[in-house]
Amino acid sequence: MSVWTGACVRISLLLLVVCAPGLAGAEAARLDPARELAPYYRVLPLGSERWAGHTVQRLQLQALDHWRFGYAVWTEQQSGVVLRWQMRDAQGRVLAQMTGSEVRAGVARVLEGLALWPGARAVSPGGTVLAPVQVGSEGWVLKNPVPGFMSVRCAHRRIGTGAGLQWVFSDGVAMVSVFVERFDPSVHADASVQVLGGTHTLRRRKGLWQLSAVGEVPLHTLEAFLQGLERDG
Amino acid sequence: MAEHPPATHCVSELIDGELPRSAFAPALRRLAQDAQALEAWRIYHTVGQVLRHGALREDPPDPLFVAALMDRITQEESTPGAAEDAPHAIKSIAGYAVQTGVSRVKSPFQQSANAPWWGWRMLAGWAVLALLTALAWQMLGGEGDWQPALAATDARPMLRDPQLDALLAAHREARAARALAAPDPGVRNAVFEGSSR
Numbered sequence: 001m002s003v004w005t006g007a008c009v010r011i012s013l014l015l016l017v018v019c020a021p022g023l024a025g026a027e028a029a030r031l032d033p034a035r036e037l038a039p040y041y042r043v044l045p046l047g048s049e050r051w052a053g054h055t056v057q058r059l060q061l062q063a064l065d066h067w068r069f070g071y072a073v074w075t076e077q078q079s080g081v082v083l084r085w086q087m088r089d090a091q092g093r094v095l096a097q098m099t100g101s102e103v104r105a106g107v108a109r110v111l112e113g114l115a116l117w118p119g120a121r122a123v124s125p126g127g128t129v130l131a132p133v134q135v136g137s138e139g140w141v142l143k144n145p146v147p148g149f150m151s152v153r154c155a156h157r158r159i160g161t162g163a164g165l166q167w168v169f170s171d172g173v174a175m176v177s178v179f180v181e182r183f184d185p186s187v188h189a190d191a192s193v194q195v196l197g198g199t200h201t202l203r204r205r206k207g208l209w210q211l212s213a214v215g216e217v218p219l220h221t222l223e224a225f226l227q228g229l230e231r232d233g
Numbered sequence: 234m235a236e237h238p239p240a241t242h243c244v245s246e247l248i249d250g251e252l253p254r255s256a257f258a259p260a261l262r263r264l265a266q267d268a269q270a271l272e273a274w275r276i277y278h279t280v281g282q283v284l285r286h287g288a289l290r291e292d293p294p295d296p297l298f299v300a301a302l303m304d305r306i307t308q309e310e311s312t313p314g315a316a317e318d319a320p321h322a323i324k325s326i327a328g329y330a331v332q333t334g335v336s337r338v339k340s341p342f343q344q345s346a347n348a349p350w351w352g353w354r355m356l357a358g359w360a361v362l363a364l365l366t367a368l369a370w371q372m373l374g375g376e377g378d379w380q381p382a383l384a385a386t387d388a389r390p391m392l393r394d395p396q397l398d399a400l401l402a403a404h405r406e407a408r409a410a411r412a413l414a415a416p417d418p419g420v421r422n423a424v425f426e427g428s429s430r
Contacts, residue, residue: 153407160399168407177404187396194397199404201397214404 040064040148040171041071048077056083061173067146067221068174069095069198087198087216095198096216131156136232138165140180144228146221149176162187169215169225176215178225183210193219202226240270248277 046058054076061071074084086097132155142151148171157166164181181188188210194201202222203212211229213222243260246252252260264270 157403159403160396166403166407175404175408177400177407179400179403192397194394196401199401201400203397203400212400214400 040068041173049074051083054083063090065147066090066218067148067224068171068217071173089218133165135167138180139232140165140167141230141232142167142178142225142228143230144224146176146224146228148172149174149225160187164210174216176213176217176222176225178229179210179212179214180229181210181212183208195219207231240267241273244270244273244277248274248281 040063042060042062042064044060044062046060048055048057050056051074055078056074057077059073059075061073063070070088070090072086072088073082075082082098084097084099087095089095132153135151135154138154146169149169150171152168152170152175154165154167156163159166159179159181162181162184164179167178167180169176169178183205188205189203190205192201192203198216199214200217200219200222201212201214202219203210204226205211206226206229209231211226213225215222240263243252243256243263247257247260247264264274
């Protein structure tokens with residue numbers, strides 16, 4: 001059952017989309033362990049409970065290796081809509097979380113919810129110019145892939161005042177963007193690390209290039225991405 | 234010359250348990266000697282009883298409790314620093330307790346929920362108000378991440394970094410595009426910004 005065709009969306013789902021888009025896919029699949037989550041996450045049903053007036057199923061997405069974070073997920077029992085989730089590190093500390101309380105019907109409610117969310121804006125289709133490219137045609141290759149992360153798309157795009165390559169990877173829940181730009185000393189620092197909740201950013205200079213990795217994964221996962229990225233030929 | 238606080242003030246603090254330890258003995262002494270203070274004591278307890286029960290309770294005191302209390306008072310050794318007059322004051326207070334039925338020491342929380350006691354409704358009202366305030370705070374002032382439960386990462390304020398903002402925006406857009414790769418074309422490429430940067 002797809003959440004979109006199931007017509008059960010509401011404000012909180014927007015946050016889910018923002019913070020853990022892979023979970024939206026997982027939600028559509030009703031977190032079926034036989035699907036894309038199975039090799040890298042263990043789905044543990046923890047029973048049902050009441051949350052914000054709804055009967056919810058509590059699930060734990062336990063990361064099976066150190067390359068990704070785990071999640072606690074609360075899904076509305078009938079629709080499967082995720083009402084609440086938490087991103088947790090290996091020690092069980094909550095890095096980021098989303099909590100919603102309303103389940104409304106109709107996709108129109110999504111846009112209505114957007115207007116309510118502080119700072120929210122909707123970009124119309126085509127608002128961002130992306131130029132998809134074939135992986136490898138730009139002369140970059142990920143020689144040492146990170147277990148579980150598959151290439152989702154690769155495209156040229158504007159990055160701030162400049163332009164560069166964005167290569168997106170996902171393991172079905174977490175997502176990592178790897179950016180490649182020409183190094184510009186007026187814009188780029190040689191190396192930096194930022195942590196915003198569960199979102200980590202790692203930037204590093206590599207010769208004439210500035211490599212950056214952003215994702216809801218541990219810092220060493222981003223490090224592995226940048227280490228594995230090499231100029232081909 | 235230092236002025237003594239009003240008798241009612243001391244009694245109020247004594248009843249509320251807010252009296253400093255050093256002021257406890259003088260307060261008891263004053264309660265024993267000052268008719269105005271003792272009257273304030275009675276009035277405050279009467280007010281408290283009305284607030285807790287909605288009316289003055291005329292139930293007779295529990296004789297076993299009163300007997301045990303008086304025995305304990307009799308046997309109690311006066312602690313150093315406590316006023317010699319303290320037993321007298323305590324007896325006065327205990328006597329009043331006997332008169333007014335305070336000795337029943339029945340907690341208001343032992344009332345059944347449907348008892349005609351308006352304090353329950355007041356408590357429920359405060360609870361609802363607190364809940365609504367918390368929800369309003371999160372809806373109006375909060376961001377995507379709920380801070381109270383989050384693990385401490387880096388509390389230092391971050392300087393604006395346009396390049397970092399651009400990377401995060403591009404990453405968010407990629408996440409949204411993937412999540413919204415759905416049948417409905419109207420929301421397929423929606424981008425939602427809710428983080429603190």
